[in-house]
Amino acid sequence: MDKRLYNVNDVINFTRKDIMDNYKEYVNPGFANLIGILGLDKNYTRASGVSVWDSEGNEYLDFLGGFGALNLGHNPPEVIEAVEKVKQLPNILKSTLGKMASALAHNLAKIAPGDLNNTFFCNSGTEAVEGAIKTARIATGKTKLISCKGSFHGKTLGALSITGREKYRIPFAPLVPECYSVPYGDLAALEEALADGEAAAFIVEPIQGEGGVILPPEGYLKGARELCDKYNALLIIDEVQTGLGRTGYMFACEYEQVSPDIMCLAKSLGGGIMPIGAFITTKDVWNKAYGGIEKCLLHSSTFGENSWAMAAGIAAINSIIHKDLSKKAKENGGYFMDKLKTLIDKYKIIKDIRGRGLLIGIEFEEPAKGLLDKISKGTINKLAGEYIGAMIAGELLNTYKIITAYTLNNPNVIRLEPPLVVTREQIDRVISALEEIFEKNRGFLGITLKSAKTVLSSILSR
Ligand code: PLP
Numbered sequence: 006m007d008k009r010l011y012n013v014n015d016v017i018n019f020t021r022k023d024i025m026d027n028y029k030e031y032v033n034p035g036f037a038n039l040i041g042i043l044g045l046d047k048n049y050t051r052a053s054g055v056s057v058w059d060s061e062g063n064e065y066l067d068f069l070g071g072f073g074a075l076n077l078g079h080n081p082p083e084v085i086e087a088v089e090k091v092k093q094l095p096n097i098l099k100s101t102l103g104k105m106a107s108a109l110a111h112n113l114a115k116i117a118p119g120d121l122n123n124t125f126f127c128n129s130g131t132e133a134v135e136g137a138i139k140t141a142r143i144a145t146g147k148t149k150l151i152s153c154k155g156s157f158h159g160k161t162l163g164a165l166s167i168t169g170r171e172k173y174r175i176p177f178a179p180l181v182p183e184c185y186s187v188p189y190g191d192l193a194a195l196e197e198a199l200a201d202g203e204a205a206a207f208i209v210e211p212i213q214g215e216g217g218v219i220l221p222p223e224g225y226l227k228g229a230r231e232l233c234d235k236y237n238a239l240l241i242i243d244e245v246q247t248g249l250g251r252t253g254y255m256f257a258c259e260y261e262q263v264s265p266d267i268m269c270l271a272k273s274l275g276g277g278i279m280p281i282g283a284f285i286t287t288k289d290v291w292n293k294a295y296g297g298i299e300k301c302l303l304h305s306s307t308f309g310e311n312s313w314a315m316a317a318g319i320a321a322i323n324s325i326i327h328k329d330l331s332k333k334a335k336e337n338g339g340y341f342m343d344k345l346k347t348l349i350d351k352y353k354i355i356k357d358i359r360g361r362g363l364l365i366g367i368e369f370e371e372p373a374k375g376l377l378d379k380i381s382k383g384t385i386n387k388l389a390g391e392y393i394g395a396m397i398a399g400e401l402l403n404t405y406k407i408i409t410a411y412t413l414n415n416p417n418v419i420r421l422e423p424p425l426v427v428t429r430e431q432i433d434r435v436i437s438a439l440e441e442i443f444e445k446n447r448g449f450l451g452i453t454l455k456s457a458k459t460v461l462s463s464i465l466s467r
Contacts, residue, residue: 021048021060043399052079055424055431057408065406066431068423072410073214073246073364076273077324078424084276087320094312105315112322113285116255119264123291126283126309130245130271131159133282134208136304137267138163140286141206141239143303144293149204150181151238153189157215157414158208158243158269167208169216170414189213190221192228199236206239206267207232211257214246217415218359218366226263239266239290245282246364249273250325250425253335253362260361266290276321277424279314330425334362340429341365341421344436352443356417365421366412367439369393394419397442405438 025046028037040046048060055078057065067079077084091105110124125136142148152158152167159165165174166181174180187194195207207229213219226242233240242265247257249270254260256268267286275281286294295301308314325331342365345358357368371393394411398419401407412418421435 017050019048021046024048043395044403045399047402054078055427063406065402065408066423066434067408068421068427068435069408069410070422070424071277072272073251073422074272074275075277076249076251076330076425077277077321077328078426079277081276081278081321081324083324084278084317084320087276087316088278088313091312091316096312097308099307103310103312103315105312105319106310109315109318109322110285112319113270113283116322116326117264117268117285118256118259118262120287120289121264121268121285122288124283124285125304126281126315127306128280128308128314129159129282130243130269131161131164131282132306133245133269133271133284134158134164134167134243135161136282137241137243137269137284137286138167138206138208139304140267140284140290140294141241143295143300144290145205145237145239147203147205147238149183149185151195151198151204151207152184152186153209153213154186155189155213155216155219155414156186156208156210156243157213158210158245189216189219190225192225192232195229196232196236199232199238202236204236204238206241208241208243210243211247211260212252212361212364213414214364214420215413215415217368217412217418218364218420220359220361224261226258226261230263230265233266241265241267241269243269245269245271249321250330250334251362251364251422253331253338255325255331257361273325274318274321275314276317276324279317280308281314281318282309283318325425328426331362334425337425337427337429337432338362338365341432341436344432345421345439348436348440348443354443354446360421363421363423363425363427366418367421368415368418369397371417393417400442401435401438405434405441407435407438 025037025041049057050060051058055066057067057079106126113124114122127133127136138150150167152169154169156167156169158168160173163181165177166184168174169186185198187198199207209229211226230240242258244256249255252260258265267284267290269284271282274283295303338361342360345365349355349358354369355367356370360366394416398409398411401409409419409421412420
């Protein structure tokens with residue numbers, strides 16, 4: 006058996022096939038097949054700002070933005086420079102207090118809404134959520150957790166227990182007990198769930214990202230805040246995807262001037278280059294949960310507070326403020342939305358377009374059952390129904406060199422979530438690509454038939 010190991014130089018010269026073969030053999034064969042079927046397997050070799058280049062020199066526009074992790078774009082030089090500056094510091098040294106962590110926590114307290122003050126650092130969004138719900142339980146002495154249907158808070162066991170998609174939950178049941186869900190945007194249902202006074206917390210996204218870019222009715226967060234106060238439950242707002250300028254505000258909850266008891270952050274806090282997660286809470290909640298020497302280490306993380314990630318976080322926040330990216334997201338998001346809305350009346354394939362700032366979703370109508378569907382005994386329709394967003398994303402990528410993706414809980418929605426440094430010219434390029442796709446596929450039968458053929462031929466060739 007060949008025991009030779011790759012080094013990084015080998016990997017830089019990998020071909021598309023090398024990547025696919027390794028992925029199929031050593032990583033996740035099912036995912037490799039899905040990406041292959043949808044024509045999304047590329048060999049990207051360089052990235053900067055909104056642009057990514059493949060090994061053939063083609064330039065792509067990234068309108069997926071790392072699911073919200075790239076508010077500053079790819080490889081922002083100011084973040085890389087900050088990390089370079091701390092390279093001589095101990096990166097992981099758990100025997101003392103973190104210099105960089107102390108400063109990032111200070112900066113977060115200065116920009117966070119309300120009385121949010123004390124931060125815990127970890128490495129991802131789901132871990133931030135884990136920390137938040139554990140904190141709510143210990144601080145209140147209660148166990149019940151309420152979340153929303155259609156929500157997405159992550160895939161570790163605790164976060165999954167308050168995530169609203171059965172497809173992800175059922176295979177791992179039983180999940181954490183005493184987790185209940187209510188319809189998003191429904192204050193009466195929330196009040197009913199809170200009314201027994203047993204809930205430790207209600208956790209909610211200000212806009213449901215993976216749920217399909219769903220905006221709640223006006224006043225929802227304010228109402229939720231009041232109900233949580235009335236029934237003595239903590240309000241946890243998950244800003245993992247919506248935070249740091251994305252929706253035209255530093256934090257999306259500022260749209261309704263609501264401040265939570267705990268706020269979760271991740272994604273763009275790492276400046277697009279470092280994994281990071283955090284939850285920030287009030288002094289009162291922190292002290293109830295972890296106050297005193299006995300309790301101060303009840304929750305911890307080895308890589309949390311590492312100097313590189315903290316430096317990236319400090320630089321990312323400063324850069325978002327310095328470049329006024331919240332304002333840019335509001336203005337350019339408005340421009341994008343106005344142009345997109347002109348397409349709704351023209352093309353039947355579009356069911357809805359919604360969003361705030363530069364978090365925008367286009368929902369597609371489910372395709373009607375066609376001839377191919379009859380031949381495939383429903384397979385095509387099932388795939389098309391489940392993956393219409395992915396099919397359009399495939400067309401955008403392969404014909405127009407624009408990167409997008411469908412939302413995790415609602416595959417009929419594609420998200421447009423470009424870096425906040427995107428220009429109007431780049432937005433115009435996406436608008437004309439979409440218009441051309443819709444024009445070519447009036448009634449969307451074209452896309453489904455073409456994609457169905459791709460799907461069928463790849464199924465048959467396996
Ligand atoms: N919370 C929200 C609102 C998210 O959108 C996500 C990921 O998309 C998460 C939590 C989980 O973050 P991660 O993938 O970093 O674990």
